[in-house]
Amino acid sequence: MPEWDAEVAVVGLGAWGASALWRLASRGVDVLGIERYQPGHALGASHGGSRMFRLTCLEHPGLVPLARRSLELWRELESDAGETLLHQVGGLLIGPPDGSVAGGTLRAAAEHGIEVERLGSAELRERFPQHANVPDGHIGVWEPSAGILRPEGAVRAAVRVAEAAGARVYRDTAVSALELVPGGAVVRTSARTLRVRQVVVTVGAWLSSLVPGLPIEVLRMPITWYRPVGDRAPFALERFPVFMRERDNGLIVWGSGWEGRYDVKLGLENADEHRRPLDPETDDRSVGPDDWSKLSAELATAIPGLEPLPAKVGVCMLAETPDGQFVLGRPGGDARLLIAGGCNAHGFKHASGIGEALARWVTGEPDFCDLSFTNPDRF
Ligand SMILES: Cc1cc2nc3c(=O)[nH]c(=O)nc-3n(C[C@H](O)[C@H](O)[C@H](O)COP(=O)(O)OP(=O)(O)OC[C@H]3O[C@@H](n4cnc5c(N)ncnc54)[C@H](O)[C@@H]3O)c2cc1C
Incomplete structure (x- = not known):
């Protein structure tokens, strides 16, 4: 049995997790994704047929560069998946x-x-x-x-393209506990225990159940x-x-x-x-x-x-969140854990860019824009 089951696990494959999985797999990172339902389901935040996309982000000036990069990546995902996801009307x-x-x-x-x-x-x-x-x-x-994005289609497309690039995906599998151990993390589900170097937690409204202590x-x-x-x-x-x-x-x-x-x-x-x-x-x-x-x-x-x-x-x-901003980064600077949550009703348009930011943090590549205002340690 190998010491590590994968380099990275992405827990929760809604809009943000599916995008992180895609951006990691497209770099050749050994990544697995775990989703408690089927990707594109209607029990979280990423369903309902449409989400507004715009570049003029009213919520924080720092979100405009994220929206711009997200736009490029939505087009890239459309090209990789062979389907239209964003209607810029x-x-x-x-x-x-x-x-x-x-x-x-x-x-x-x-x-x-x-x-x-x-x-x-x-x-x-x-x-x-x-x-x-x-x-x-x-x-x-x-x-x-x-314009509008198609949320269910975008989630499924990102997971599909990630799998084609080598990601392993566990569907209908809920993570019951996370444990940080020397050099990595242990991810427990009812069916299996997985050991990875880094874990990316993108479970949306369920975030507090796996990473307590955030004011969400x-x-x-x-x-x-x-x-x-x-x-x-x-x-x-x-x-x-x-x-x-x-x-x-x-x-x-x-x-x-x-x-x-x-x-x-x-x-x-x-x-x-x-x-x-x-x-x-x-x-x-x-x-x-x-x-x-x-x-x-x-x-x-x-x-x-x-x-x-x-x-x-x-x-x-x-x-x-109390300040209306996302929560993206490593709580306490821990190299084993990354979280992305606090969507605040405006996070879908940025999902592809957030997936890219998470992938860069995992691999240690430089940031493409300053997201320090979303650091979880600000609370
Ligand atoms: C009504 C409404 C309208 C909105 N309109 C817009 C809009 O117009 N434009 C815009 O940009 N944004 C909009 N948003 C916000 C946007 O939809 C969210 O920011 C985005 O969908 C968040 O995605 P997520 O991946 O964080 O969460 P989710 O999509 O909820 O994904 C979390 C995933 O984690 C999984 N999960 C949970 N627990 C576990 C576990 N223990 N183990 C494994 N998997 C687990 C869940 O099943 C789920 O699939 C809107 C939100 C709402 C509610």
Whole structure:
């Protein structure tokens, strides 16, 4: 029996872990991946048919270089996998010019030289009449580089390409414990015990169960699909592109138009009623009117061309940190352990770049951008 089963184990193959597995395997690193369900499942954070991609990251200026590198890597993954994962059809950010959404986008674009177009309220109403009751003072910011990613497809593609490059993957296998030992780590599952030099923990909302002590709150977040009242055409993705809209009451509505078999997808960014703490191990994912009533009420005035009740509702999970930033790196500087968590509802677009950053930390290559603001030891 060899002393080590692999150089690296990646635990959890959602968006971030699948990307790490792909970036490691593509370098020829001896890596294995362990996922408690089937990659692309609907019980974590990386499902629901679409995720917004944009370069104008409002959450931290340091995320723009990560988004740029992620864009290159999404294209590389598409090429390796032979399928389209990112539809860059443009995106619309609406709100007051000094607000967090439209104003924040203008600031990020100016700071990082990202191409955007500013639309006054009259032009916005004319080009995107589906958005009703836009107040006179509000603006739209059109970002041509924005679009939507296909989360389930991206996760499965990254795992598939990683396996083709030599990664070993254990599906339907939950890691029950991690133990750091001299020179490496022991990864325990019900079926086997694996010994590796380094372990990368990318278990999303489950992070605290394997790496305790981080201030991460797990929230359940509904995802909701609606149908147009009459003609569907104005709500097709090309005419009703991915958007975020900040309203005068402080709520942020987000969504994107229908495409193929997907209906119009919508959500509320900051409605406390829709975000409730969740234990990923024990809570069920059933849904009820509490999951959509506030959004439906908002749509009556914001996007009245949609039916008042959703056609479909699902539940997603997110892991929040006190400062809203990711948690990426080696806790306590330990060379055997890397963690990537705290997705804070904006982490999908960066998954490919985060996978690349993790792979570089594993191999000791230089960073491609400064991610020190995400260091787990900041808490
Ligand atoms: C409603 C919603 C909307 C969002 N919208 C956007 C958006 O528009 N744009 C954007 O960029 N981001 C968005 N996000 C955020 C984005 O989806 C997440 O940042 C991203 O999916 C996080 O991926 P992850 O790999 O960290 O987590 P996950 O996808 O949850 O992956 C964790 C994996 O670990 C596995 N696992 C857990 N425990 C174990 C164990 N013990 N052993 C083995 N495997 C284990 C799980 O099964 C899972 O597959 C949104 C999030 C939500 C909830």
